[in-house]
Amino acid sequence: MTTRLSGRVRDQAATVGFLVLLVAFIGLVLVPGYRHADQLSADTAALKLASEQRGQPVAIAKSLAAIRDRLGSRAFVGQAVKDLRGAVQAFDQSLAQLRPSAAGTSADLREVERLWSDYRKALDPVAGFEGLPYRDSDSAGTQLNSRGRQLLQDTRQAINSSREGTDRLNTALSAIGTGLEQQVVTASATLRKLMITGVAFACLLVTLLAYFQWLKVRHERLAVEAQNQTRDILGTVKDGLFLLDADFRIGKAHSAALSALFRRDDFSGLTLEELLRDTVTEKTLATATKYVRLLWGERANEKLIRSINPLAEVEVHFDRGDGSRDLRYLEFDFHRVKGDHGVRQMLVSVNDVTSRVLLARELKESQAKSQGQMDMLLGLLQVDPEHLLSFLDDTSAALAQVNSVLKVPARGDGDFRTKIDQLFREMHRIKGDAATLGLASVEARTHAFEDLLQELRDRSQLSGNDFLPLVVSLDEIIGHLQSIRELASRADALRANAVLTTAPRAQPATTTIDAGPQDIAPSLDTLARRIATDAGKKVRLVTAGLDEVHGDIRRTVRDIAIQLVRNAVVHGIEDAGTRRGLDKDEVGLLQIQFKSGEQRFELVFQDDGGGIVPERLRETAVRRGDLSADAAQQLDTKASLALIFKPGFSTHDGNDRDAGRGVGLDFVLKAVHSIGGKISIATAPGKYTRFSILLPAQSGQQGAVA
Amino acid sequence: MLEEQDIRAFVYGTTRYFEVAAQQAASVGSPYLVTEGAPDIHDYNGVIAVSGRRNGIVCFSAPRGMLTVLLMKMNESNVSHEYLCDLVGEVANTIAGTVRRDLGKDFAISVPTVVAGAGNTVELPIGDRPVVIPINWRSHVAKLVVCLK
Known part of the structure; x- marks a missing residue:
């Protein structure tokens, strides 16, 4: 930058110097030279004139003598007078010519003019003579007449004046000539010096001109070199480079890579907006345009603005x-x-950072996923692998069923409401299963799905649009289960590795795995404790005969038991304080008993909670709008208890992940009916609630055979 | 992952077409996922490619009968294959235009392409579960297949 600046200053100084020299050459050499040459010419002419006039006084004297002599001999005097007159006039003219010359101001010329003036007075009567000076008579012959006599007298006086005047005039004229000669010599010397100076100036100017020409050639060569280098850089660099002017238009020069980046070649004159249009979203385009305008602001802090570049990764x-x-x-x-004068242009560089962005994104997602997977993996390691695999298979089937329910064509509100009930049951079962395994992430997602269902159930009118959130949620749950399945495989691999490395002591782990899906009780106990903890209660689960559940009904029994446990802990069992106040053990008791018979199976579920209060059920039904107050009063105890199986019916205030949507018992009823079973309830307020479920043995035996 | 707002924009674009062009509203059926394989599509399909905040394909798939009635409803007596192709392309284009207007700041949407004829398939991004939204119009059912990620 400094070098370029000093070079520019040097060039400017040289140009100014050249101009000064040129002006000096003109002012000091050419103009004075012209004046001196002009003066020399005038002086030379005056000198010549003065030299020529030196003979005039003598010529005048001769004319006067000739006139006198001719008058004496009575000869013709006309020609002599005429010559005199011509000489006088010639002298007059010479003096007139000398006045404006270099001699015009000299004292010698003034002396000549004075002498001539005096001399002229004597000459004028002679030079001005006209006519004949003679008279002829026979007697006297040719004699001077009076005018002749006067002429003769005037001539003699003029001759007398000439004797003195001629010498003095000649002397004065010689002095003029001498002065003029000296001036000519001086002027010649000056002119010679000026010519030498002029030649020196001319040489200097030629030298400067040659220097300028050399500079020009050098600059052109450097410019061509720079141009070639720029072209090579722009042709080789992998960045897209171009310049934007104040109108945001791209300049003529740009890097070759720009064509590959934007898949076009017509950049010159294109605005940045035109370049980006059709390739970025309108939002990005608007932001980019505003940003570039901001950059042109003189007061804008470039570093600050660059830090907020919206096109840093577009x-x-x-x-x-x-x-x-x-x-x-x-x-x-x-x-x-x-x-x-401020910002002239904007250099824009463009790079394709697709690989970098995708890699960074992939890395970030991978890190987030890894972290999430690690947490989940640790959780999955706590779950019995057989149970987990069974859960995943069952849940995949259940989600497929959910999707099938969604897929059934629907146009009217009734169609959609039917779907909601079906979806609730399916999703509630999945949620229950997830809860028994402690898969909180699945439980939370299915609970969120149920939230959506509940919201739809509360709407007055339904359409397919309302179901869009369900599909989105279902997609998310399916994706989540896929992740769990992948992690489960990894968890299995980890377990297998652990078994191999601790082979001599691995027997207990093997035993646990062999426990298999038949072992329903532990998972139910875990579920009961978890729900009780969430609700601030304490429970104890006692089971009997669950290990005898086989075949096809195992799934149903487990599903029913899960829902009954949830229902009992949330609705039946009182909190510890209340139970103490009622003289009950603060730990609530849940009992599940499974009995196998030849014709049927019996599943009995009992809790020692607060029992079911029919009046409260009726109040809930009226509040929900299921029944009018009058109709509710007409219900007997059995019909009132039947309300708890109604879809969406719940006495729980609000809803949480364990209760409140009226799905659990609806699900139980549908599950029992689906395999031809029956369900009955016995309850005593403040003491207990018992569900007795009779299931046909046929399906169980078939399952057992299968 | 699917986003409800995006799907809703495409659904709105579709129903809007029927409201305006056919002067008869269409209703939205129960949406569902395609969990395995490619979605079943009808004979006439208008496909638009979406990029930007989300990338993928949106396809309006309609049976011949629906398009024929739609053309007649629009006072067009020519119900040839070419006209049906043009119509399904126009529906897709209208959907694209509506979405471009509503979500244009976030999306770049391509010009529609038409896939017509029995046995044709629409190439969908691998690994995604498309959402199928039935579009009920009169007695006909078209499908809007949204596959965005």
């Missing part, structure tokens, strides 16, 4: 021509090019 799309679009990520960087 997503662009290029039409492939077949309807599809190619996604790329470009990085724009802006550098202000400043001149003497």
Whole structure:
């Protein structure tokens, strides 16, 4: 920068010097030379004139003598007078010519004029004579007449004046000539010096001109070299480089890589907006335009503005021509090019950072996923693998069923409401299963799905649009289960590895795995304790005969038991304080008993909680709008108890992940009916609630056979 | 992962077309996922590619009968294959236009392409579960297949 600046100053100084020399050459050499040459010419002419006039006084004297002599001999005097007159006039003219010359101001000329003036007075009567000076008579012959006599007298006086005047005039004229000669000599010397100076100036100017020409050639050569280097750089650099002017238009020069980046060649004159349009979203385009305008502001802090560059990583799309679009990520960087009067241009560099962006994104997702998976993996390691695998298979089937329910064509509100009930049951079962395994992430997702269902159930009118959130949620749950399945495989691998490395002591672990899905009781106990803890209660689960559940009904029994446990802990068992106040053990008791018979199985579930109060059920039904107050009063105890199986019916205030949506017992009833079973309830307020479920043995035996 | 707002924009674009062009509203059926394989599509399909905040394909798939009635409803007596193709492309284009207007700041949407004829399939991004939204119009059912990620 400094070198370029000093070079520019040097060139400017040289140009100014050249101009000064040129002006000096003109002012000090050419103009004075012209004046001196002019003066020399005038002086030379005056000198010549003065030299020529030196003979005039003598010529005048001769004319006067000739007149006198001719008058004496009575000869013709006309020609002599005429010659005198001509000489006088010639002298007059010479003096007139000498006045404006270099001798015009000299004392010698003034002396000549004075002498001539005096001399002229004597000459004028002679030179002005006209006519005949003679008279002829026979007697006297030719005699001077009076005018002749006067002429003769005047001539003699003029001759007398000439004797003195001629010498003095000649002397004065010689002095003039001498003065003029000296001036000519001086002027010649001056002119010679000026010519030498002029030649020196001319040489200097030629030298300067040659220097300037050399500079010009050098600059041109450097410019060509720079141009070639710029072209090579722009042709080789992998960045897209171009300049933007104040109108945001791209300049003529740009790097070759720009064509590959933007898949076009017509950049010159294109605005940045035109360049980006059709490749970025409108939002990005608007932001980019505003940002570039901001960069042109003189007061803008470039570093600050660059730190908020919205185009630092912009997503662009290029039409492939077949309807599809190619996604790329470009990085724009802006550098202000400043001149003497502020920002002149904007250098824009563009890079394709697609690989980097995708890699970073992948890495970030991978890290987040890894962290989430690690947490989940640790959780899964606590779950019995057989139970987990069974859960995943069952849940996948259940979600497929959920999707099938959604897929059934529906147009009217009734169709959609039917779906909601079905979806509730399916999702509630999945949630129950997840809860027994302690899979909180699945439980939370299914609970969120139930939230959506509940919201739809509360709407007055339903359409397919309302079901869109369900599909989105279902998609998320399916994806989550896929992740769990993958992690389960990894968990199995970890377990297998652990078994191998601790082979001599691995027997207990093997025993646990062999416990298999038949062992329903522990998972139910875990579920009961978890729900009780959440509700601030204490419970104890006692089971009998569950290990005898086989075959097809195992699944149903487990599902029913899960829902009954949830229902009992949430609705039946009182909190510890209340139980103490009622003289009950603060730990609530849940009992599940499974009995196998020849014709049927019996599943009995009992809790020692507060029992079911029919009046409260009726109040809930009226409050929900299921029944009018009058109709509710007409219900007997059996019909009132039947309300708890109604879809959506719940006495629980609000809803949480364990109760409140009226799905659990609806699910139990549907599950029992689905295999031809029956269910009955016995309850004593403040003491207990017992569900007795009779299931046909046939399906169980078939399952056992299978 | 699917986003409800995005799907809703495409559904709105579709129903809007029927409201305006056919002067008869269409209702939205129960949406569902395609968990395995490719979705079943009808004979006439208008496909638009979406990129930007989300990437993927959206396909309006309609049976010949629906398009024929739709053309007649629009006072068009020519119900040839070419006209049906044009119509399904126009529906897709209208959907694209509506979405571009509503979500244009976030999406770049391609010009529609038409896939017509029995046995044709629409190429969908691998690994995603498309959402199928039935579009009920009169007695006909079209499908809007949204596959975005």
